[in-house]
Amino acid sequence: MSVLIDKRNTDYDRLTSVARADAFLDDTERVAAEVDHTLVADRSKVNRFTGHLTELRVAGAPAFGARGQATAATPDTGYIAQAKDYVASVAEAIGFAAGEPVEFAADPNVTTTSEGMRVVSLQQMLNGIEVWAMAPKVWLFQDGTVDRVIGDTVSAPADLPTKPVVPAEVALRVAAAKAAEPRTLRGAFGDDELPRLDVSDGFERLSHQPLNDQPMTFSKGPFEEAIPARLVYLYMGDDYRLTWMFTLSRENLAAQYHAFVEADARTKDTNAPEILYFYDTVSHAIAGHVFQRNPGESTLDKVPFPLPTTGYPTQVPSGLPTGFPLAWAERHNGKVSTEGNNVRALNGTTRRPFEVGVDAAGNGDFNPAKDSPEQFVTNIFYFCNYMHDYFMMLGFTEDQGNFQTTNVTGLGMGADPVRAFAHPGPVSGTANMATRADGLEAVMNMGLVSGTGRHTADDGDVVFHEFCHGVSNRLVGGLFDANGLREEQSVAMGEGWGDYFALTTRNFSSPQERVVLGNWVVNRSQGIRQRPYDSEYPGTFGDIGKGAGEVSGAGNRDLTYQEVHDVGEIWCASLMEVTRKVAAALNDKERGYRVTWQAVVDGMKLTPKNPSFLVARDAILRAFRAMKGGRLTNAEYTSVRHAAWEAFVRFEMGFDAFCPNATFTGCQGGTAMPPAGHED
Template sequence: MIFNKFFASVFLAVVYASTTLAAPWPVSSKHATHRTRHISRDLQIETFHPESTYETFGAGIDHPLSKRDNPSLEDSTVAFVGSKLGIDHSKINFKAGYSAESAKYAYVKQFHDGVPFANAVANVAFNHDNKVVAFGSSFVTPSSIPDSKPSISVESAISTAEKALSGTYNQFPATIEYLAKEDGSVALTHVVQIRNEGAGTWYEAFVDAHSGDLVSVTDFVAKASYRVLPIQKEILTQGFEVVTDPQDTTASPNGWHNDGTASTDTSGNNVISSIGSTTTSESASGLVFEYTQNPSAAPTTSANKNAAVTNNFYIVNSVHDITYRYGFTEAAFNFQNDNFGNGGADGDRVTVSVQDSAGTDNADFSTPADGQSGHMRMFLWDETSPERDGALENDIVVHENTHGVTNRMTGGGTGRCLQTTEAGGMGEGWSDAFAEWTEHSDNTVPDYVMGQYVINDPAGIRTHPYSTSKTTNPLTYASIATLNEVHDIGEVWANILHNVYAALVAASGFDADAPTTPSSTAGNAVYLHLFIDALPLQPCNPTLPTARDAWIQADVNRYGGANSCTLWNAFASRGLGQNAKNHVDDSTVPDGC
């Protein structure tokens, strides 16, 4: 079973391929800026992402337009970034922004000669007093920069990318962008999307527009009445139930089965869930999806397939509605076909392939930019007889879906900003942490185990349960120094967040209605608000310390810092104190805590 746990931990490839950093660099030294992508047996690419600087400002600081009446978010952002970095406004381009309950968020790119930089970006957050409360930047000062007019055609670049990545150009419009390189130089690149649906790959390829070489990639893949496993339950042995009208019409105003046209199958505005890419579960009687799963029969029997598709449809919609209530809205780049005029790009509901035939013992979620559908693949697990279906283990479905939330909300909806080893690992941690959040039912915080049903092992697929006990789970911030695989790094972050959750619930209690009552002051509602609020605050490719700072700032923005000491003490208890850096533990907390 040790092999089974290792196998599952490595290959539950929910967003990213396994990663190994090459010598001669120490394992931890490149976590914040690099990621080695193993494309094939013959090709691996070490991607580079300029290190982000990040500052938070508590109650906020003024910006150059502070004394104007109602300056626009765009003008305020460009003025602040230009002033802060000492660069001309012509080198800054506003990309996206939106106003939420506790703050306003804006995202910009560095430009040269009218061409954007793909990996030199910045984000600014303003409170509703028009003061800057957070700033992250990976802008660069190039040592050299090539001509902005390509020497090779986009057709040639597509051919190169298709051959190298064993896929096909998906017709998403190609762009010309600069790419900052590790040596301080810059490449002009054609940026094209290459996809191989059969292999489950989806890359954004950066082909040097002068040399024709493939120089980098973004990997988008992060490996009415219904009879379902309610979202508060983890595994099907806890019992299916019939739930009636579970949709939250605040988040899904037309319900779950209407994207402008009513349906009687497992498709709607937020998600379409099907076996493979073809067969949805069709209701024979209105909207009654009550299929009885038979655990003794193969998952591929008709009733079991319908049960799996129905459960998946229910869980993905439930995650949509919960996260919508807490800030993952249309303007914040969520997944919907119809955005009802509320901002963001339409036409990108999640597509789900249940019992996908491309693999086993696995699951993944692809997150392209806002306006392109997120894609989830759920596989069968073959470590038992009969096989077990990952779509029937709620924590796995929620984990997958959460990758879409964190990838969209970090960096302004680009899908590009959790690409380094450390940031990718944190993506895994957030996904485990939100899966855990959905399953709490009272103010107790027991140890939490991921993935126990699919491998039939109560120890699950992680190396340790998530726990407040250092005996049960000894992982701390410093553990990352010896880790180089994203799921292993994710365990560190998820366990820290487990301790943050426990501290907030101990301080402020638990509200069973929190999924639909974001106004609750209970600890579990506070936790989820800070979880979601911190995502747009943090910089592109965050580290654990910058993500921690975003949580602290999120608490200032929403709660006036009322939970500051609770948060600091929880973070510090696992090594992420004020002076933690370079994967060395620190237990320091601010004076007064």
């Protein structure tokens, strides 16, 4: 994500700016007595920007009780009702004052971890309008008992305006003018130029709501897709603003902008409203017969589509659709193409799939010429389907928001395969992935790297990294909008998760650990990152926000940690160290990898929107704890937990690490192990 405009005062410290803003921390015991169970509030887990607690631990909360268990026909409704009622009952322990409005809407999709934890994603509302970026999650056990409330909320006055003064058409004109500006997309693959667009013809309102304060859609004009618009409250730190929010997509989704334009006309000019927040959501990498790794490490091998489960490093869990892995390619009129249920791989120029004929037995063979447009399409089709099935075996299934046209179980939304474009030549962004809500296609673009003449569709490092953006965006962001990685640390973790899975999926069966990413496609031995991801990786949590010359240690003066890809390296290096140490603790590399992968994926499900590194760390540790007595014996869990904490401590994410929020400001490293008796 690239932020182009941000008028929020993200340095605002509500705890020092508002009298007794932290008084709720002293009232936890009173609220606990009212709800008749234990609440644990840690003063170090307050977002100083919002002044609210980001984690409330719970013990002894009631199960479903009088409401009754969720029924088989509507398995999520009971958990959603339980979560919303519970948050309302403990709101004063989170930071809301008595009498303040406490209003939440719920993502209708309840996520389930591999160990059966239910996760309800909430969105704070006020006067029926979304309060932007305030989206906690509630963790529940299968019987409805709440385990934890985690994520951001904020107190807001009930008398905020509800009706826009600025018409939507006027606000859109301002947002579209900004989105239409030329822009240079900078990355390790080289710079790409987005040209200026002509928006002089304006935009037609496609949905004709009678009132100007309802969600609506406008024609796409020169943009790639129709433009949705809705009202949201934007918390500014020392202020609250009613804004119009628009999503504007450039060609091939090389950039997809979220624009927040004032709707309350504080500028006093309703014809020239101000943009308050504007950012690009697309994750840009700066960083048949297919190359199963890249042309430098493998040849064009004939591989079955779909790949059998024995071709994956994961184990096949129970509960997957009968016949898994399901067909990748579809047959039509005696042909088979690279359009399937999971992935629609297309030539970026013709927008057509690669088709081949089938024989009398129905067999087809995608056998394109090397370095041809058809070969690039076939390769991206293979890599994306591989990752689809890999993550499905780790719990990114139909009911958890995966990418499929048709969900054979009838769960989830469907109609959202990955639309993967392999552009024959260079393309703006070179390699990127745009993820939308469950039920809307994700879009991936892979193109030729101008400096090397090598294609990103041929490099598993790049495609795996980008596919993982879709997974983390949906599992952390929630299926309702898949947009939960917006703050700086959150975006950085999206990059780190992508690097981690791109590397560890290879390292599982490799005798030599791979610690460099993207070296083939850029033809550079050190790859596209600052340092190799080995155990000596120098960056730590305490280095976040530091520029050149500020990172301590001999030979580290050229390192910088002020940009999301660079900071993401710290997250990836930490997860790789967790994997090494867990494997060593279990004295079993394969099992160590599998257990850690599962904890990382389950941790994404548990992680609330806009997390810091420390919030995501705690979610992974909680995912390990859920394996105790099941996937791990009690003794194994003790060893694994200690190993994971050691790895986080190595990267200064110890028990005493601190950050005031999820920006790059104020990160303080810590190297303390948790105290005896502490439960993750």
